[in-house]
Every structure is written in C-alpha cells, then in structure tokens.
Amino acid sequence: MKKDTAVAMVKCDTYREEEVKNSIVKVFELAPLPGVEGKTILLKPNILSDQPPEKAVTTHPEIVKQVIRYLKHKGAGTIYVGDSPGVPKPGFSGKKCGIADVVSQEGAVWAKFAEDKVLIKNPSGKKHKEFTVTSFVKKVDMIISLPKLKTHQLMYFTGAVKNLFGLVPGIPKSTYHVKYPDRDDFGEMLLDLLDTVKPSYALMDGIIGMEGPGPGNGTPHPVKVILGSTHLPALDIAASAIIGYDPMDIPTNRLAFKRDYGLRSIEDVEIRGNSIEECSISDFTLIPHKKHKHLIFDLFHSSKLIQQYRLKRKPKPYFIEEKCIKCGECIKICASNANWFEEGPNGKFVAVDYNKCIRCYCCHEVCPADAIEIRK
Ligand code: SF4
Ligand code: SF4
CATH class of the missing domain: 3.40.50.11440 (LarA, N-terminal domain)
Structure with missing residues (x-):
C-alpha cells in the first residue's frame, strides 16, 4: 500500500x-x-x-x-x-x-x-x-x-x-x-x-x-x-x-x-x-454498532468459547415467508448449510438452524425480494 x-x-x-x-x-x-x-x-x-x-x-x-x-x-x-x-x-x-x-x-x-x-x-x-x-x-x-x-x-x-x-x-x-x-x-x-x-x-x-x-x-x-x-x-x-x-x-x-x-x-x-x-450528513441510517469494552474478550479473542458467546449475541437472519419468492439464492450462498427449503402448510419456506448459522448475512445480501431481516 x-x-x-x-x-x-x-x-x-x-x-x-x-x-x-x-x-x-x-x-x-x-x-x-x-x-x-x-x-x-x-x-x-x-x-x-x-x-x-x-x-x-x-x-x-x-x-x-x-x-x-x-x-x-x-x-x-x-x-x-x-x-x-x-x-x-x-x-x-x-x-x-x-x-x-x-x-x-x-x-x-x-x-x-x-x-x-x-x-x-x-x-x-x-x-x-x-x-x-x-x-x-x-x-x-x-x-x-x-x-x-x-x-x-x-x-x-x-x-x-x-x-x-x-x-x-x-x-x-x-x-x-x-x-x-x-x-x-x-x-x-x-x-x-x-x-x-x-x-x-x-x-x-x-x-x-x-x-x-x-x-x-x-x-x-x-x-x-x-x-x-x-x-x-x-x-x-x-x-x-x-x-x-x-x-x-x-x-x-x-x-x-x-x-x-x-x-x-x-x-x-x-x-x-x-x-x-x-x-458530512447527519441523517444517514447506519448499521448499529455496539462498542464492547471487555478487554478480557480481546485477550482471548481466538478462544472458541468467546467466539461462540459473541456469535450467539449477534443479530440473526429472519426469513419472511410472505415476501419470499422461493428463488433459493439464500440457500445457494450459505456456505454453512444453515438453511434449506421445507414444506409447510402454505407451501415451501426457508428453514434455518441458528446453531449452524455463522451470522455472515450473505443470504441477506443476495435476497432479491428483501425477504430477510437482520435483527436480535
Ligand atoms: S447468515 Fe450466513 S450462515 Fe446464517 S443462514 Fe445466512 S448465509 Fe447462512
Ligand atoms: S433469497 Fe430471499 S426470496 Fe429467495 S428463497 Fe431466500 S428468502 Fe426467499
């Protein structure tokens, strides 16, 4: 550089x-x-x-x-x-x-x-x-x-x-x-x-x-x-x-x-x-950022336990059935195999295993129907 x-x-x-x-x-x-x-x-x-x-x-x-x-x-x-x-x-x-x-x-x-x-x-x-x-x-x-x-x-x-x-x-x-x-x-x-x-x-x-x-x-x-x-x-x-x-x-x-x-x-x-x-502009909606001040977490940053704790606290992807056009893009992109189509009373829907989900939000990035919300 x-x-x-x-x-x-x-x-x-x-x-x-x-x-x-x-x-x-x-x-x-x-x-x-x-x-x-x-x-x-x-x-x-x-x-x-x-x-x-x-x-x-x-x-x-x-x-x-x-x-x-x-x-x-x-x-x-x-x-x-x-x-x-x-x-x-x-x-x-x-x-x-x-x-x-x-x-x-x-x-x-x-x-x-x-x-x-x-x-x-x-x-x-x-x-x-x-x-x-x-x-x-x-x-x-x-x-x-x-x-x-x-x-x-x-x-x-x-x-x-x-x-x-x-x-x-x-x-x-x-x-x-x-x-x-x-x-x-x-x-x-x-x-x-x-x-x-x-x-x-x-x-x-x-x-x-x-x-x-x-x-x-x-x-x-x-x-x-x-x-x-x-x-x-x-x-x-x-x-x-x-x-x-x-x-x-x-x-x-x-x-x-x-x-x-x-x-x-x-x-x-x-x-x-x-x-x-x-x-500068003052009315731009940003992604909420939580400052963590736990120095101890930084020291043990690579510890699996700390990483799992942090993962659980991150916002999750929620799949909105009414908006979903069943294109399957979110399933193709998910490298963790955390989501899949399942049959429900109203036809197929996207199911997700939050234990497998790494909160990368790639599914949200590629969804063409704005059918995925990221929230706690
Ligand atoms: S956030 Fe990432 S890991 Fe979780 S379901 Fe979406 S693509 Fe898969
Ligand atoms: S990418 Fe969006 S519209 Fe396509 S299947 Fe997934 S949730 Fe549904």
Missing part, C-alpha cells in the same frame, strides 16, 4: 453527465491517478446484484462511463470492466444496472470473472496467504476500484477495500465467511486481499449512497460526493466519517492502522478539495 494518504473529496449533487465529468476530473487533479498511458486497466465497480441504478445497489453507470472516458483521454490501452456477484447467473454482464451498455458504448471490454481464475500467493499475509481471483488481476497493469458508498450488515460499511472482494469469483466468496466468521478476522483477510492484488486507485460513487440494511436491501440516500485516492483505507476512513460513523468502528479502517500503511492517527488522512465538515 502506497503511503500517500491524500483523499480527494468533491461535492457532486446529481448524476448529470457534465456534473459527474467535471467532478471526476477534479478528483483526479486533487489526488492524482498514476500514469495510465498505454496501460491495460481493470475497472472494478460494485455490482453486488444486477439492479437498476436508482436502487443504489451498484456503482452508477455514469461514474463508470466518465472514468472510462477520462482514462481513454489520458491514453490508456484496453480497459476491462467486471465484477462477480455472490450468486452469479450464467452470462452475467451488468445489464439492468446500466454498466453493460456503458461498457459497449464506450469501447471497453466486459471481463468475465468466473471463466478464468488464478491463484495468487501473498506469503506475508496476516490471515490469508493466497487468493483464487479472476485472472484479470494478472492480465492487467492496473486495477481501479469503483466502489459504491453503502452500509454493510457484517462490516458496517462497504467501500474501496471491501469492493475488492468481488475479484474472488462467485460462490467461493461465502467460504471465506465460514473461515473468518469474526468481523476483525474477516477485515484482516480483506486487507490481505488488498495487499495481494495491489489496486492503483479507488474512485467512490458517493452521490447517492445506501443507508439502512445494506449492502443489498437498504434505501438510497443522497450523500452528494465523489472521493478518490491511491490509498484505499484512507478513502474508506474519510467516506465512513462523512456518513456519521466513527471511522475506527469499521474493522478494515481500524486494522489498517496496525499495518505499514503510513497511518498513525486519523489526522494522517490528508483531505483535499471539500472538507469532511462540508461533505
């Missing part, structure tokens, strides 16, 4: 073409992108599931369009665009979210993540020392993360760092949740992934973010800002602060201070352009 902690924040009210274009140019002026001339580049927007742009599940197509245009103007070579949802459908290409059209209209190339995978080792990883990722990670000279600013049931917030998890194609993503059910362990794994794939830049769509039960079933909420940085954790620290989180409550932010990323305190993040105060 480069130690230049500059984060550009530029207010942008709407997705109107000129406004987005000018704001993105400004972001790149304030926090410059490394040279792109002749480079093969992978753009990684957030396409958690293929939903229309107004639902704020995905990075807005106007952002993807203007980034492609900017890169071409600067002389970039082939530009690939791709992502891999948790439960990818055959031939997935981001049609509903508008990104497929942008890719073909702007002369970029859709990257089919699931077709070709590659194992990349990172022996110095703290938790995870090798990742099977899309082979595009190896094929390109640069990776640019294009996250959407959203809440996240498990990690509280999803931004530049978490967006990289989509480089792991398809359902195998959920097995990482089984291996790292604890938020901090999962956060360490995400930082290991960051150190392995080494993205060059992140540009975040924060014009309309997602509040409430994100990342798939929350509510669109205007935040009116675009952020950019070569330092992905620094960008996430700034973005989580403007929506009202204490940035240190976000596991990937807090753990970044323990790595050699040039961060000793939040003040080390150098904000350029609009300030945190100018961009």
Whole structure:
C-alpha cells in the first residue's frame, strides 16, 4: 500500500453527465491517478446484484462511463470492466444496472470473472496467504476500484477495500465467511486481499449512497460526493466519517492502522478539495454498532468459547415467508448449510438452524425480494 494518504473529496449533487465529468476530473487533479498511458486497466465497480441504478445497489453507470472516458483521454490501452456477484447467473454482464451498455458504448471490454481464475500467493499475509481471483488481476497493469458508498450488515460499511472482494469469483466468496466468521478476522483477510492484488486507485460513487440494511436491501440516500485516492483505507476512513460513523468502528479502517500503511492517527488522512465538515450528513441510517469494552474478550479473542458467546449475541437472519419468492439464492450462498427449503402448510419456506448459522448475512445480501431481516 502506497503511503500517500491524500483523499480527494468533491461535492457532486446529481448524476448529470457534465456534473459527474467535471467532478471526476477534479478528483483526479486533487489526488492524482498514476500514469495510465498505454496501460491495460481493470475497472472494478460494485455490482453486488444486477439492479437498476436508482436502487443504489451498484456503482452508477455514469461514474463508470466518465472514468472510462477520462482514462481513454489520458491514453490508456484496453480497459476491462467486471465484477462477480455472490450468486452469479450464467452470462452475467451488468445489464439492468446500466454498466453493460456503458461498457459497449464506450469501447471497453466486459471481463468475465468466473471463466478464468488464478491463484495468487501473498506469503506475508496476516490471515490469508493466497487468493483464487479472476485472472484479470494478472492480465492487467492496473486495477481501479469503483466502489459504491453503502452500509454493510457484517462490516458496517462497504467501500474501496471491501469492493475488492468481488475479484474472488462467485460462490467461493461465502467460504471465506465460514473461515473468518469474526468481523476483525474477516477485515484482516480483506486487507490481505488488498495487499495481494495491489489496486492503483479507488474512485467512490458517493452521490447517492445506501443507508439502512445494506449492502443489498437498504434505501438510497443522497450523500452528494465523489472521493478518490491511491490509498484505499484512507478513502474508506474519510467516506465512513462523512456518513456519521466513527471511522475506527469499521474493522478494515481500524486494522489498517496496525499495518505499514503510513497511518498513525486519523489526522494522517490528508483531505483535499471539500472538507469532511462540508461533505458530512447527519441523517444517514447506519448499521448499529455496539462498542464492547471487555478487554478480557480481546485477550482471548481466538478462544472458541468467546467466539461462540459473541456469535450467539449477534443479530440473526429472519426469513419472511410472505415476501419470499422461493428463488433459493439464500440457500445457494450459505456456505454453512444453515438453511434449506421445507414444506409447510402454505407451501415451501426457508428453514434455518441458528446453531449452524455463522451470522455472515450473505443470504441477506443476495435476497432479491428483501425477504430477510437482520435483527436480535
Ligand atoms: S443462514 Fe445466512 S447468515 Fe446464517 S450462515 Fe447462512 S448465509 Fe450466513
Ligand atoms: S428468502 Fe430471499 S433469497 Fe431466500 S428463497 Fe426467499 S426470496 Fe429467495
């Protein structure tokens, strides 16, 4: 991770073409992108599931369009665009979210993540020392993360760092949740992934973010800002602060201070352009965060007993029969085999074994019918 902690924040009210274009140019002026001339580049927007742009599940197509245009103007070579949802459908290409059209209209190339995978080792990883990722990670000279600013049931917030998890194609993503059910362990794994794939830049769509039960079933909420940085954790620290989180409550932010990323305190993040105060909003619904002050728990963090105690106290997924369209996505994604279809008086319904459930909330993320509630 480069130690230049500059984060550009530029207010942008709407997705109107000129406004987005000018704001993105400004972001790149304030926090410059490394040279792109002749480079093969992978753009990684957030396409958690293929939903229309107004639902704020995905990075807005106007952002993807203007980034492609900017890169071409600067002389970039082939530009690939791709992502891999948790439960990818055959031939997935981001049609509903508008990104497929942008890719073909702007002369970029859709990257089919699931077709070709590659194992990349990172022996110095703290938790995870090798990742099977899309082979595009190896094929390109640069990776640019294009996250959407959203809440996240498990990690509280999803931004530049978490967006990289989509480089792991398809359902195998959920097995990482089984291996790292604890938020901090999962956060360490995400930082290991960051150190392995080494993205060059992140540009975040924060014009309309997602509040409430994100990342798939929350509510669109205007935040009116675009952020950019070569330092992905620094960008996430700034973005989580403007929506009202204490940035240190976000596991990937807090753990970044323990790595050699040039961060000793939040003040080390150098904000350029609009300030945190100018961009902050006070009415963004966050994922409730319980601060635990039990130092003894931290000391015995890896103890099975402590982990089981914590698991039992976490909110559970509840499956709402009336809303369920019986698509089975929640069952396909559950790497713990904690849920299944059962026959009831009104037909089949999703049953769940909370003793097996690791509270990863992957089922909630992929449910297309908002039929899963996360609560105590
Ligand atoms: S039921 Fe849902 S929250 Fe529980 S382990 Fe399965 S996918 Fe994760
Ligand atoms: S709960 Fe959601 S994901 Fe699961 S079967 Fe019902 S609609 Fe599909």
